Amino acid sequence: MLLALVLCLGINISSGSVSIPFEDTFNAFFGGTVQKDSWQYILWNYRLPKALTAVVVGGGLALSGLLMQTLFRNPLAGPFVLGISSGASLGAALLIMGSSLFSGIFAFGLVNDVSLAIAASAGSFFVLLSVMVVASKVKDTMALLIIGLMFGSITAAFVSVLAYFTDAEKLQQYIYWSYGSVGNLSWRQLGLLSGIVLIGIVLSVLSIKVLNAFLLGENYAKSLGVNLKKSRYAIIIATGLLAGGITALAGPIAFIGMAVPHLTRQIFNTTNHTVLVPAVVIYGAILMLLCDTFAQLPTSAYVLPINAVTSIIGGPVVIWLLVRKRKMVF
Amino acid sequence: MVAEDIDFTLEQGELAAIVGINGIGKSTLLRTLGKIQPKLAGGIEYSDRHLESFRSLELASEISMVLTEPVASKNLTIWELVALGRQPYTNWIGALSEKDRKSITASLQRLELEEMKHKKCYELSDGQLQRVLIARALAQDTSVILLDEPTTHLDLYHKVQILKVLKSIAHQTKKAILFTSHEIEMAIQLCDKMLVLDGGDNPFGQPCELIEQRAFEKLFPSDTVSFNPMTGSFRIEK
Incomplete structure (x- = not known):
């Protein structure tokens, strides 16, 4: 699988609107000579960070999906369900569209990548904190799931109200963000994102045993000596960091979080999280790289919105797998 | 009506059943014993230690559960x-x-x-x-196994099979096994002890003692179902 990941990474990097021969791509990274200087620049400062972002984003989103599906014992769970992505959208929408609406308060239309990331992170953590406050009062995970959906609807409603009153240019900017993109990150942002995702992965690895116990249900987990409250918080925080951080920096990317855990379970035919956690990360990264490669429309100058590609490629795959297996077990 | 004043002691190597009508609190009692839900009142001790004094991991090596x-x-x-x-x-x-x-x-x-x-x-x-x-x-x-209605949804043969396995486990491995059940007749035949939740004095003891105390007779309205102490079985009144 690691081999497949490296292969996809290679394919992804060597394809793009400017066609660069594979040998030159190889040479550029391993100290050889490259025919044109501009190619070297494209590879190092555009394609490599983009490919690595795809790896981090895909792996992180897939892992957050796995955590949520196990925690909520629900095969439909994903980063969107807890309202985390919607929270990030609200943050982004407030910044992009709100700045024109409340021009008196935000004197300058200071919308750049960094402030956007901060706003979206703030939004996702606001929703996450609200969900956590509710989670401490509600014991039933099904209820928590519904509350997450409601938070999602509320934030979506705020966004559409904002969109209604905003001007076309700002609206376009917001919509562009909501398409999702793995290509706009600088090395510095990529470092930040990798840090966040790494914390999420470490928390998940520490929770592997608990995640397995949750496969039996919460009461059984409790009878096995699991500290329910503590472990639920650890898993929710990991999910929030993964989904919130990624959505903030790369936009809301659909499908990966929900679908990859299912695809991985089909391949490995196990429910053991010792296998699933690393497998899901790698598989998510591979799938994200493939989607991104496809989005580049190799040899053409156009780039499709990544969000559309993940859904177009991924949706039918999941439907096909489920129809074939006839049931959605997790 | 929920049963109050429940008092019983279970020894190692015993299979015991909690029986009683729907809603009397059999499952609640069992889940409280397993610390799945907080107790309402009273005290529970395992090997002379209060249930509350166990840390969750300690308890997990003392009590295991089979839930519904x-x-x-x-x-x-x-x-x-x-x-x-x-x-x-x-x-x-x-x-x-x-x-x-x-x-x-x-x-x-x-x-x-x-x-x-x-x-x-x-x-x-x-x-x-x-x-x-x-x-x-x-x-x-664990030294204690608690089971909540382990025989529900099973046919007669499998009910007996499960209870017999539980009995042999209890006797051979010296575990204390406690389960809730609606199978009163089967429990009378197979269990070492029984706790009858009747909302009154909730008698506990060996099945034959309980029959002598006429514990089963007041469990159901006698114009619908009556208990025959000779055969240890219930009979539907027409």
């Missing part, structure tokens, strides 16, 4: 599910030691599940699934 709620992931294989019973003893990532594996295999053999250990839970019948859950509780290697 379905297992969350039906995609688990029998082996994986039984292996989860070893969690209180495994390290931070849940790696199984040689001792854990032996204990899992022994539990599977005990409940005659070894040949199908790679089957998934969704492929199993209710009776098989119940045996898997008991095997998991057995693998947890």
